[in-house]
Amino acid sequence: KVDEINRNAVRIAREVAAEGDALVAGNLSLTWAYDPADPATADHVRALFDRQLEDQLDAGPPDFWIGETFSYLGEALLFVERARATGLPVMVTMSFERIPFASYEGDDPAACARRLAEAGADVVGVNCLNGPEQQLGIAAAMVQAVGGTVPVAAQPVAYRTSDEQPDFTASEH
Numbered sequence: 001k002v003d004e005i006n007r008n009a010v011r012i013a014r015e016v017a018a019e020g021d022a023l024v025a026g027n028l029s030l031t032w033a034y035d036p037a038d039p040a041t042a043d044h045v046r047a048l049f050d051r052q053l054e055d056q057l058d059a060g061p062p063d064f065w066i067g068e069t070f071s072y073l074g075e076a077l078l079f080v081e082r083a084r085a086t087g088l089p090v091m092v093t094m095s096f097e098r099i100p101f102a103s104y105e106g107d108d109p110a111a112c113a114r115r116l117a118e119a120g121a122d123v124v125g126v127n128c129l130n131g132p133e134q135q136l137g138i139a140a141a142m143v144q145a146v147g148g149t150v151p152v153a154a155q156p157v158a159y160r161t162s163d164e165q166p167d168f169t170a171s172e173h
């Protein structure tokens with residue numbers, strides 16, 4: 001049903017956007033298939049992204065792409081690679097579960113922002129898992145890292161998390 005869901009999501013959004021002055025974002029997220037220890041997964045993830053991107057292009061197309069909730073920087077970079085190939089603007093956000101905040105590979109938020117911007121992302125940032133207090137520091141580090149070359153997005157969860165429990169989905173830290 002992935003193909004149908006992707007096509008219908010963009011088709012419906014495009015219909016609603018036509019009623020007013022709105023943009024339509026195509027959206028992808030982590031695949032749960034990426035494993036940096038297994039290089040073969042990179043091509044599999046590329047294929048998964050390409051399939052969803054194509055479905056959404058066929059149904060819309062969207063005005064830009066959002067890739068979100070990536071914990072592996074490597075997977076986020078694959079998203080940027082595949083989304084950039086469509087010629088549309090690309091926004092990509094990382095999620096950080098533990099303190100000190102870092103991607104699963106160990107890159108801090110500043111390094112993630114730099115690498116994503118260097119890969120061609122038009123907007124970089126942080127989303128989900130953490131509350132506003134935690135995300136403010138993450139976003140500030142990203143802003144400093146990219147030095148105004150690209151905008152930085154921050155999409156915190158709508159309630160507080162703490163330094164002891166920075167990830168609202170984790171049962172332990």
